[in-house]
Amino acid sequence: MPTGSQEDETCATFVLHEEDHTLGNSLRYIIMKNPDVIFCGYSIPHPSENKINLRIQTNGTPAVDVLRRGLSELTAMCEHMLATFETAVEEHKEAQQNGDIDMSSAED
Amino acid sequence: MLLLRMHYGVILLAEVATMAIEKSSFTITPLLSKMRCWLTGLFELKVKCIKNKNAPKNATDPDELFIHSKVTTDHLKWVPMGNQARKYGPQDIRPVHNDILIAKLRPGQELDLKMHTVKGIGKDHAKFSPVATASYRLLPEITITKPCEEELADKLAECFSEGVIRVEKNNGVKRAVVANSRRDTCSREIFRHDDLKNRVKLSRIRDHFIFSVESTGALSSDVLVCESIKVLLGKCRHFLSELDSHCVDT
Numbered sequence: 001m002p003t004g005s006q007e008d009e010t011c012a013t014f015v016l017h018e019e020d021h022t023l024g025n026s027l028r029y030i031i032m033k034n035p036d037v038i039f040c041g042y043s044i045p046h047p048s049e050n051k052i053n054l055r056i057q058t059n060g061t062p063a064v065d066v067l068r069r070g071l072s073e074l075t076a077m078c079e080h081m082l083a084t085f086e087t088a089v090e091e092h093k094e095a096q097q098n099g100d101i102d103m104s105s106a107e108d
Numbered sequence: 109m110l111l112l113r114m115h116y117g118v119i120l121l122a123e124v125a126t127m128a129i130e131k132s133s134f135t136i137t138p139l140l141s142k143m144r145c146w147l148t149g150l151f152e153l154k155v156k157c158i159k160n161k162n163a164p165k166n167a168t169d170p171d172e173l174f175i176h177s178k179v180t181t182d183h184l185k186w187v188p189m190g191n192q193a194r195k196y197g198p199q200d201i202r203p204v205h206n207d208i209l210i211a212k213l214r215p216g217q218e219l220d221l222k223m224h225t226v227k228g229i230g231k232d233h234a235k236f237s238p239v240a241t242a243s244y245r246l247l248p249e250i251t252i253t254k255p256c257e258e259e260l261a262d263k264l265a266e267c268f269s270e271g272v273i274r275v276e277k278n279n280g281v282k283r284a285v286v287a288n289s290r291r292d293t294c295s296r297e298i299f300r301h302d303d304l305k306n307r308v309k310l311s312r313i314r315d316h317f318i319f320s321v322e323s324t325g326a327l328s329s330d331v332l333v334c335e336s337i338k339v340l341l342g343k344c345r346h347f348l349s350e351l352d353s354h355c356v357d358t
Contacts, residue, residue, distance in 0.1 A: 016347065019343070022340070022343075023340070023343050023344075023347075026340070064351065067351065068348065068351055071344045071347055071348045071351070072344075072348065074340070074344045075341060075344040075345060075348070078337050078338075078340050078341040078344065079341065081337055082334060082337045082338065082341070085330075085333060085334060085337070086334065089330045
């Protein structure tokens, strides 16, 4: 993952290889939530090349730190969702065993 | 949270790994050691169709006339390689169903196949995709802005799917209330009726996602959702470690 770094470390374009909208869009969403960020966007330069360009411009924090924070926030979010989902499934299965689930209220 | 979730559908379709047949060959050739590294499962299929001598004289059904006229996944035999026999039992590596028809044979015809299965992801080939369909929608929200009573209440209930609107009777007056908006199919039928369209507001709850995951059978759908979250988690961790190693270099 080379970075297009210049002298100004608050602006950078990161090239993420073997990635697409899946990571690009979620990462852009998370990074835009950071108040230090002025601009964040991504593009797929060519549809047959498996890489994305992620551009970050900030108010003064180094762009690398912003990317790192974005990635760890996304990780935390995934971990939270995984834990929540797993407990919910467990609870559901237990309730199903006890036979007190009414599936008529939810078809999907 | 919003954008994030919509990508799980894509991950499910494209990036959760399952096993599928990659190569099948008619001749039994010794495997090159180079090939062994990506081979993860080997199946054998040896079926010969013969006449059933005990079949009744007037039989016309091919199932009675011939033996092994239908080749199904039940005929597949798993051949453990290396230490696989110790690690897995026949229940671990098997076709999803045992009654999938592969071919129909007639006496004189036979199949002798070796099939190599590999683990792959749907992005590479759809055969690896663990889901039949994976989609999501937002939870519909129905707000009755002006009360609908008597005939209007019944008409309102008719406009939606069953169970969405309940007609209650209070002090002898029939009144429509929202019972379960999740059952709504968002048909927007309500807007065709001039007397109703200004009494109801249809919207979606922006942070309530309903995922529908239909597995192909290899993994159960709740496992698939967990796996797809783990795939995204893995991507994040990969780039975090990549960042760390990059900073050490410079």
